[in-house]
Amino acid sequence: MTTTGAAAARRPVDRSPTRRENTGISDGSASNHGPETVLLGFTRALRAAGVAVTQDRAQGYLAAVALLGLDDQRATYHAGRATLCASPDDLARYDQVFEAWFGSRDGLPRTRPAQQRTTLLSQLPQSERDGDADGETALDDVVRARASDTEVLRHRDVAGLTAAEKQRLAAMFASLRPRAPQRRTARHRAWHRGDVDASRTLRASLRRMGEPADIAWRRRGVRPRRVVLLVDVSGSMSGYADALLRLAHRFTQAGRDAGGPAGMVETFTVGTRLTHLTRALRQPDADRALVAAGEAVPDWSGGTRLGETLQVFLDRWGRRGMARGAVVVVFSDGWERGEPTLLAEQMACLHRIAHRVVWVNPHRGKAGYEPVQQGVVAVLPHVDHFVAGHSLATYAELVEVVAGA
Amino acid sequence: MEPQSTRVPVGDPDSADDVAARLRATGYLCDDALATVTFLALRMQRPLLLEGEPGTGKTALAEAIAETLGLPLVRLQCYEGIDATQALYDWDFPRQILHLRALEAAGASGLAGADDGPNTVAEAEKSLYDERFLLARPVLAALQQSPAVLLVDEVDRADDEFEAFLLEVLSTYQVSIPELGTVRASVPPVVVLTSNRTRELHDALKRRCLYHWIEHPGLEREVEIVRSRAPEVSEALGRQVVTLVQQLRDAGDLQKPPGVAETLDWARALQHLGTTELDLATAAATLGALVKYREDAERVRQSLERMLT
Numbered sequence: 001m002t003t004t005g006a007a008a009a010r011r012p013v014d015r016s017p018t019r020r021e022n023t024g025i026s027d028g029s030a031s032n033h034g035p036e037t038v039l040l041g042f043t044r045a046l047r048a049a050g051v052a053v054t055q056d057r058a059q060g061y062l063a064a065v066a067l068l069g070l071d072d073q074r075a076t077y078h079a080g081r082a083t084l085c086a087s088p089d090d091l092a093r094y095d096q097v098f099e100a101w102f103g104s105r106d107g108l109p110r111t112r113p114a115q116q117r118t119t120l121l122s123q124l125p126q127s128e129r130d131g132d133a134d135g136e137t138a139l140d141d142v143v144r145a146r147a148s149d150t151e152v153l154r155h156r157d158v159a160g161l162t163a164a165e166k167q168r169l170a171a172m173f174a175s176l177r178p179r180a181p182q183r184r185t186a187r188h189r190a191w192h193r194g195d196v197d198a199s200r201t202l203r204a205s206l207r208r209m210g211e212p213a214d215i216a217w218r219r220r221g222v223r224p225r226r227v228v229l230l231v232d233v234s235g236s237m238s239g240y241a242d243a244l245l246r247l248a249h250r251f252t253q254a255g256r257d258a259g260g261p262a263g264m265v266e267t268f269t270v271g272t273r274l275t276h277l278t279r280a281l282r283q284p285d286a287d288r289a290l291v292a293a294g295e296a297v298p299d300w301s302g303g304t305r306l307g308e309t310l311q312v313f314l315d316r317w318g319r320r321g322m323a324r325g326a327v328v329v330v331f332s333d334g335w336e337r338g339e340p341t342l343l344a345e346q347m348a349c350l351h352r353i354a355h356r357v358v359w360v361n362p363h364r365g366k367a368g369y370e371p372v373q374q375g376v377v378a379v380l381p382h383v384d385h386f387v388a389g390h391s392l393a394t395y396a397e398l399v400e401v402v403a404g405a
Numbered sequence: 406m407e408p409q410s411t412r413v414p415v416g417d418p419d420s421a422d423d424v425a426a427r428l429r430a431t432g433y434l435c436d437d438a439l440a441t442v443t444f445l446a447l448r449m450q451r452p453l454l455l456e457g458e459p460g461t462g463k464t465a466l467a468e469a470i471a472e473t474l475g476l477p478l479v480r481l482q483c484y485e486g487i488d489a490t491q492a493l494y495d496w497d498f499p500r501q502i503l504h505l506r507a508l509e510a511a512g513a514s515g516l517a518g519a520d521d522g523p524n525t526v527a528e529a530e531k532s533l534y535d536e537r538f539l540l541a542r543p544v545l546a547a548l549q550q551s552p553a554v555l556l557v558d559e560v561d562r563a564d565d566e567f568e569a570f571l572l573e574v575l576s577t578y579q580v581s582i583p584e585l586g587t588v589r590a591s592v593p594p595v596v597v598l599t600s601n602r603t604r605e606l607h608d609a610l611k612r613r614c615l616y617h618w619i620e621h622p623g624l625e626r627e628v629e630i631v632r633s634r635a636p637e638v639s640e641a642l643g644r645q646v647v648t649l650v651q652q653l654r655d656a657g658d659l660q661k662p663p664g665v666a667e668t669l670d671w672a673r674a675l676q677h678l679g680t681t682e683l684d685l686a687t688a689a690a691t692l693g694a695l696v697k698y699r700e701d702a703e704r705v706r707q708s709l710e711r712m713l714t
Contacts, residue, residue, distance in 0.1 A: 052608070054612065056612060057612060060449070060451070060615075063449060064445045064449060064615075067444075067445060067448050067449065068421065068441065068444075068445070074437060074441075075421065075441055078421075078437065078438045078441035078442060079441065079445060081438065081442075081616070081617070082441070082442040082445055082446075082615040082616055082617055083445075083615060083616075085616050086608070086611040086612075086616050087456075087605070087616075088456070088618050091618055185485075185486065186485070186486060187486045203498065206498060206502055209505070210502065210506075314660070315660075316602075317602075317603075319660070319661065320601050320602055320603040321561070321562075321601070321603025321604065322603055322604060324603075345700065349660060349700075
C-alpha cells in the first residue's frame with residue numbers, strides 16, 4: 001500500500017523551484033510546478049501512503065515551510081514531520097515518502113524492499129527464516145511461514161465450515177453482547193446512602209447561609225475497565241482468525257454502543273509482528289471492518305513468535321498504561337516457535353501489570369486435549385482464566401468471563 | 406493559518422538554529438528536528454505535542470523554553486478524573502462565606518435602613534463573584550499571566566472528556582466564566598503537551614498541535630547532556646557511563662530501558678561515591694539508580710561483567 005502509493009506519486013523534484021528540471025513527470029503537465037503544487041503534491045503522496053493528512057494539516061505544513069524557507073531541505077523535512085505526522089508509525093512512512101518525493105536518486109522503481117516499513121512494527125530478528133528451517137516444526141507450518149515473509153495477504157476459510165455455514169455464523173456473531181468489566185474509581189458519586197459527603201453537605205448548607213440541613217451521601221463510582229485483545233494470526237491459528245476478528249469486532253462495537261470512551265477496547269494481532277487493529281475494527285459494519293483489518297495485518301498465517309511480539313506489545317503499549325488494570329485476553333494455541341522462557345517471562349510481566357489475563361485456546365475444548373505444548377506450559381502459571389475458543393458457544397462463555405473479570 | 410505573531414517577548418528567536426543555541430544556553434541540548442519544531446511552535450503559535458519514551462526530556466523542554474524566553478512556566482499535571490475545576494478555575498467558597506458573614510455583621514451593626522435593601526442585596530451578591538474569590542487553576546492562570554509557557558504534562562492520563570475541553574481552550578485561548586465574563590489571553594501562551602502514549606490522543610487534538618517524537622539521544626549528545634546537567638561528574642566517568650547505558654539500550658532486552666534521566670541519576674550516584682572510574686563492584690551497587698525492575702537488574706548485572714571486564 002505504502003510503497004505503491006509512494007512510488008506512483010514519485011516525481012523527481014529539485015529543492016529550489018527556480019531551477020527545477022522536468023524529468024519523468026507522469027501526469028503530462030510537464031511545465032513548471034509552483035512550490036505549493038510540489039508541497040501539496042507531497043502531502044497527497046503521503047496520504048496515499050496511509051498517513052492521515054487532512055486539509056488543515058497540509059495548510060499548516062505550507063505555513064511552516066514558508067516560515068523556515070523553501071530552500072532548506074532539512075527544514076522542509078522537519079516541518080513536515082511536525083505538522084503532518086501524528087504518531088511514530090507515521091514518522092516511518094513519512095521518511096519513505098519524503099525520500100521518494102524529494103530525493104534525488106535516479107531510476108524507478110525505488111530499490112528499498114517493501115518489507116522495511118513493516119519491520120518497524122516489531123523487533124523481529126533477521127534470522128526468522130533460519131529459525132524456521134531447523135527444529136521440530138511440521139512441514140506444513142514451514143511452508144506457511146515461508147509464504148508469510150513475502151508478506152502476501154491471505155484470506156482464509158474458517159476451518160471445517162462451508163461458505164453458507166460461515167455466512168450464517170457471521171450473522172450469529174451479532175448475537176454476542178459483550179459487556180465491559182467494571183472497576184471502582186477514585187472519584188465518588190452522589191448516592192442515597194453510603195459515606196457522608198462532607199463537602200457537598202457543607203456546600204448545600206452554605207447555600208442556606210450556613211443552616212445545617214440534609215446530609216448528602218456518596219459512594220465510589222464505577223467505570224468500565226479497558227479490555228485488550230491480543231489475537232494470534234499465525235499459521236496454526238489461521239482457521240480461527242476470521243472468527244476471532246469478528247469476535248474482536250463485536251467487543252469493539254459493544255464498547256462504543258455502551259457509550260464508553262474510545263479506547264476501552266483495544267485489539268492487536270500477534271504473530272511475527274504486532275499490529276494495532278483497533279482503528280480498523282471501529283467500523284460498524286463487520287465485513288468492512290474485517291476487510292480493513294485484513295489490509296492492516298502484514299503477517300497473516302505466518303510463524304509464531306509470541307514471546308517477542310508480546311514483548312513488543314508490553315514495551316510499546318502495555319507497560320505505558322494500556323495493559324495496566326486492564327483485562328487482557330490472549331487468543332492463541334500456544335504454538336511457540338521462539339524461546340518458551342521469553343514467553344513465560346513476558347506473560348509473567350503482563351500478569352503483574354494487568355488486572356486479569358484470560359488465555360483462549362481453540363484446542364482446549366476438543367476431546368483429548370492436553371496442555372502440553374511448550375508455549376502453553378510456559379504461560380499457564382501466569383493466566384487467570386484458561387478457556388476454550390473454537391465455537392460460538394465458547395465465545396459466548398468468554399464474553400461472560402470478560403464481563404465478570 | 407493563524408495571524409502572524411503578535412507575541413513579542415524578550416527577543417523572539419528568529420531561526421531554528423537560534424532556538425537551539427538559546428536552549429543550549431539554558432543547559433538543554435536538542436537536535437535539529439526538535440529545534441525546528443520548537444521554532445515553528447513559537448512562530449506559528451501552535452501547541453507542541455511531544456511524545457517519547459519516559460526520561461527523554463519532554464518536560465525539561467518546556468522548562469527550558471520558559472527559561473529561554475524569560476516567561477513563567479505554568480504546569481498542569483494531568484491525571485485520571487481531572488476536570489475543569491482543577492484545570493481552569495474554582496470559586497473560593499470559604500472566603501465567599503466569610504465575606505457574606507462580614508457583610509451581615511456590617512449590616513447589623515450599621516443598621517442600614519430597609520429602604521435601600523434591594524440595591525444592597527444586588528451589590529452584595531455581585532461582590533461575592535469578585536475576582537478576588539476566583540481561584541485560578543493552571544489553564545486560567547496561564548491565560549491571565551500570558552505571555553507564559555503552559556505545560557500540560559502527561560495528557561494521555563486524563564480522560565477523553567478533558568481532551569475535548571482542552572481542545573476548546575487551545576483553539577481560542579479564552580475561557581468564559583459565567584459570573585465574570587470572558588478571560589482572554591492578551592498573547593497566546595506557549596503550550597507544550599507531553600504524552601507517554603498510554604493511549605492514542607484524539608485526532609482533533611493532535612491536529613491542533615505540532616507533533617514531535619523525542620528519541621533517546623546519540624552517544625556524543627548524551628555525553629554532552631551529562632556534562633552540562635551534571636558538571637560535577639568528570640568527563641571520563643561521564644563518557645564511560647553513557648557508553649554503558651547506550652549499550653544496554655541497544656541490546657533491547659530490558660523491560661524499561663534507562664532514559665537520560667536515569668543516566669544522569671546514575672552518573673551523580675557514582676560521583677557521590679567518589680568514583681573516578683567505573684568498576685564492577687560500584688556499578689553493581691548503584692544499579693538501582695539505572696534500572697527499576699528486578700529482572701532488568703539481573704540482566705544488567707550479567708552484561709556488566711561482560712562489558713567491564
